[in-house]
Amino acid sequence: MSMPAMKSEAAVAAPAASAPAEIVTMTPKRAPVTEKYAKMAKDAAVRVIPPLVVLALLLLFWELACRRAGSALPPPSRVFSDTKELIFDPFFDHGGIDKGLFWHLSASLQRVALGYSLAAIAGVALGTLVGQSVWAMRGLDPLFQVLRTIPPLAWLPLSLAAFRDGQPSAIFVIFITSIWPIIINTAVGIRNIPQDYRNVAAVVQLNPLEFFGKIMIPAAAPYIFTGLRIGIGLSWLAIVAAEMLIGGVGIGFFIWDAWNSSHISEIVLALFYVGIIGFLLDRMIAMVGKFVTRGTAAN
Numbered sequence: 001m002s003m004p005a006m007k008s009e010a011a012v013a014a015p016a017a018s019a020p021a022e023i024v025t026m027t028p029k030r031a032p033v034t035e036k037y038a039k040m041a042k043d044a045a046v047r048v049i050p051p052l053v054v055l056a057l058l059l060l061f062w063e064l065a066c067r068r069a070g071s072a073l074p075p076p077s078r079v080f081s082d083t084k085e086l087i088f089d090p091f092f093d094h095g096g097i098d099k100g101l102f103w104h105l106s107a108s109l110q111r112v113a114l115g116y117s118l119a120a121i122a123g124v125a126l127g128t129l130v131g132q133s134v135w136a137m138r139g140l141d142p143l144f145q146v147l148r149t150i151p152p153l154a155w156l157p158l159s160l161a162a163f164r165d166g167q168p169s170a171i172f173v174i175f176i177t178s179i180w181p182i183i184i185n186t187a188v189g190i191r192n193i194p195q196d197y198r199n200v201a202a203v204v205q206l207n208p209l210e211f212f213g214k215i216m217i218p219a220a221a222p223y224i225f226t227g228l229r230i231g232i233g234l235s236w237l238a239i240v241a242a243e244m245l246i247g248g249v250g251i252g253f254f255i256w257d258a259w260n261s262s263h264i265s266e267i268v269l270a271l272f273y274v275g276i277i278g279f280l281l282d283r284m285i286a287m288v289g290k291f292v293t294r295g296t297a298a299n
Contacts, residue, residue, distance in 0.1 A: 083268075126179075
């Protein structure tokens with residue numbers, strides 16, 4: 001074959017060899033909707049089934065232990081049969097203290113909401129002062145450490161003498177019980193603000209109000225919400241104990257009145273509601289803290 005012919009064949013073949021290869025893009029296969037919901041159901045089952053199993057075992061043990069004759073406590077089956085009217089009709093109101101559990105729980109929650117709100121405002125303010133000022137810490141921290149060890153009910157006679165009314169006395173007991181963990185945790189959070197944050201605030205020349213809103217509160221928020229969660233639990237404990245003594249409408253008085261009437265099943269039902277509401281209050285504060293701190297607050 002002659003040289004020109006070979007060059008001609010190479011020239012013809014060259015374009016074909018240099019043609020770009022076609023690129024095929026693979027789109028990721030989406031998981032079917034059924035698989036997505038199956039995964040959600042599996043995650044929910046992992047969270048729900050273990051406590052349900054434990055609860056069922058506890059109820060079974062309770063039933064077997066208290067069913068025998070002469071038992072001082074009623075079994076779950078008897079608790080349900082004795083209190084089913086209270087369970088299915090919690091909204092009745094026959095006047096006075098003869099009310100359904102909804103009204104007793106509602107009255108207690110209103111007292112807790114007012115006393116706890118006052119404690120949260122005052123606790124964050126005092127905790128900020130103690131955490132920010134060395135002189136305030138030296139002057140107030142020893143006093144706080146002494147006062148926080150006083151039992152909640154020990155404040156009740158003093159509050160009754162001061163206010164001469166059960167309603168503000170109960171609110172004061174809630175306030176004085178729940179404020180201490182809020183103060184202490186807020187102060188710890190303020191003292192643990194990184195020095196870099198303070199340096200940046202000094203560089204940009206933030207005034208005290210801006211420093212409080214943009215640096216102190218966001219940085220100390222996980223500590224603050226830890227104190228708030230402890231405080232809400234103590235508030236709910238305090239109101240139940242205080243209402244046993246001050247009387248009136250409230251879940252604490254309902255428990256005490258049931259004891260005086262020897263209605264043990266009603267006490268068990270009330271304790272169940274107290275525990276559930278206490279758990280929900282804690283979860284509510286935890287969810288608010290997670291939202292405010294963008295997930296940095298402890299669950």
